[in-house]
Amino acid sequence: IKGAPTCELVFKNAKAELVGSRRMGLIKYVMSLMNGARLGIMAQSVGISEAACREAYNYALERRQFGKAIIEMPPVFEMLANMRAKTDASRTILYETCRFVDMYKILEDISRERKLTPEERDEMKYYSRLADAFTPLGKGMTSEYANQNAYDAIQIHGGSGYMKDYKCERLYRDARITNIYEGTTQLQVVAAIRHVTTGTYLNRIREYEAVPVLPELEPLKRTLSKMAQMYEKLVEIVTSPKDEEYLDFHARRLVESAGHVIMGHLLLQDANKEPEMFRRSAEVYIHYGQIEVVKNYNFVTKSRIEDLGYYKPVLSE
Ligand SMILES: Cc1cc2nc3c(=O)[nH]c(=O)nc-3n(C[C@H](O)[C@H](O)[C@H](O)COP(=O)(O)OP(=O)(O)OC[C@H]3O[C@@H](n4cnc5c(N)ncnc54)[C@H](O)[C@@H]3O)c2cc1C
Missing domain, CATH: 1.20.140.10 (Butyryl-CoA Dehydrogenase, subunit A, domain 3)
Structure with a gap:
């Protein structure tokens, strides 16, 4: 990437033609x-x-x-x-x-x-x-x-x-x-959060949960199901005060928790098809993801909405 000469272009009073439709x-x-x-x-x-x-x-x-x-x-x-x-x-x-x-x-x-x-x-x-x-x-x-x-x-x-x-x-x-x-991670979270609040991720997780797996992979599936329950609870806790700033504050924790459950399910399906290639990664990733979801859950449940004040910057005149 460092080999690509990148610079910012600023156009001032340049003649332009409208391509496409206005407001789109x-x-x-x-x-x-x-x-x-x-x-x-x-x-x-x-x-x-x-x-x-x-x-x-x-x-x-x-x-x-x-x-x-x-x-x-x-x-x-x-x-x-x-x-x-x-x-x-x-x-x-x-x-x-x-x-x-x-x-x-x-x-x-x-x-x-x-x-x-x-x-x-x-x-x-x-x-x-x-x-x-x-x-x-x-x-x-x-x-x-x-x-x-x-x-x-x-x-x-x-x-x-x-x-x-x-x-x-x-x-x-x-x-x-x-x-x-193409947008910082914080901006990806801004785009993804509505799929947390409207349930797109949770609905998809439910679809993954319905896919059968080999008996030896059942324990991993049960772990994913516990992670999904924790994620669902997290969403409920963060959205119930209906406070936008509070939601923005925890948004990355919610999106990443959904990510861990979803990526865990996808790896589980890979392990189900190709155990030789993916079983180890499924075990390691789901273990890692579970710890991350618990960490996010603890962060949210062990702090109060008022604690946001401690994170806010003190802006001097
Ligand atoms: C090598 C390189 C190649 C690039 N190529 C292109 C290109 O081809 N075309 C092009 O158009 N652009 C290109 N860019 C620009 C690039 O897409 C932007 O730099 C990037 O999207 C971040 O925008 P920004 O720099 O304006 O950061 P800002 O928007 O100023 O962000 C600064 C900080 O504030 C945070 N932040 C900003 N808004 C929010 C928000 N709403 N919520 C939470 N946090 C927020 C950000 O996460 C970041 O931490 C390139 C940049 C580089 C470095």
């Missing part, structure tokens, strides 16, 4: 462009995460300290396992989001050639809503994981990781833009 610029054209681009950033984030995993794994295999390869040391293999789990979780939500986008776009294309049947129209609405909900959620989660994975890749390389000799230094710089451009 931001809500229709820019949002549709951004949603497409956000999907691209998700893919970029998955690529960076995957590269970070491979670099860290290869280095940990060959680097020896205290008479053994560092990959045999629990703090190192824990980092590697978490990186792999976050990467697999990122890839699975990317594919799910692409599928939703493909589905509604295909129906949109058909609608230009002929009138859709009422069932097709409902289907288009269903997938369009899911694409709208999963795009900011997936972009937010995968870009944050790309950053965490690039950070951990450097940590596993020790001092060498800080130097330009190894690829992980570049990955770290590349990762840093993913949670900023």
Whole structure:
């Protein structure tokens, strides 16, 4: 990304021609462009995460300290396992989001050639809503994981990781833009929160819960179901005072909690189809996600709405 010459362009009194219709610029054209681009950033984030995993794994295999390869040391293999789990979780939500986008776009294309049947129209609405909900959620989660994975890749390389000799230094710089451009993570949360409050995520979670899994994966499914209950309770606690500032304050905690449950379900389905490839990541990710949801739950339930005052800046004249 540093190889791309980027600068801000400012147009002053420039002659311009209106393209498209008035008042549609931001809500229709820019949002549709951004949603497409956000999907691209998700893919970029998955690529960076995957590269970070491979670099860290290869280095940990060959680097020896205290008479053994560092990959045999629990703090190192824990980092590697978490990186792999976050990467697999990122890839699975990317594919799910692409599928939703493909589905509604295909129906949109058909609608230009002929009138859709009422069932097709409902289907288009269903997938369009899911694409709208999963795009900011997936972009937010995968870009944050790309950053965490690039950070951990450097940590596993020790001092060498800080130097330009190894690829992980570049990955770290590349990762840093993913949670900023096409909208920062905070802006993804602004786009995603309405799908928390209107129940899009919870409805989709219920659909995942109805998918059967192998008996040996049932404990993971039960954990996901407990996480979903906690998420549902969280939403109720945060939305019931009907205070917008309070909702904004906790919005990221709510969106990320939904993300952990959804990505956990998607990995569970992957493990159900390909246990050899995904069982370990499903175990590690769902364990990690559960702790994160509990942490969010504790943050919300162990503070009062009045505590917001302690976080507000003191603005001097
Ligand atoms: C390398 C690079 C390439 C880029 N390429 C393009 C390009 O091709 N085309 C293009 O148009 N732009 C491009 N950009 C711009 C980029 O999309 C923006 O920088 C990005 O969306 C963030 O906007 P901002 O810089 O105005 O930050 P601001 O909006 O000023 O945000 C500053 C801080 O405030 C927070 N914040 C702002 N609003 C809210 C809110 N409502 N709620 C909570 N927090 C909020 C943000 O999260 C952030 O932490 C590029 C930027 C870079 C660095």
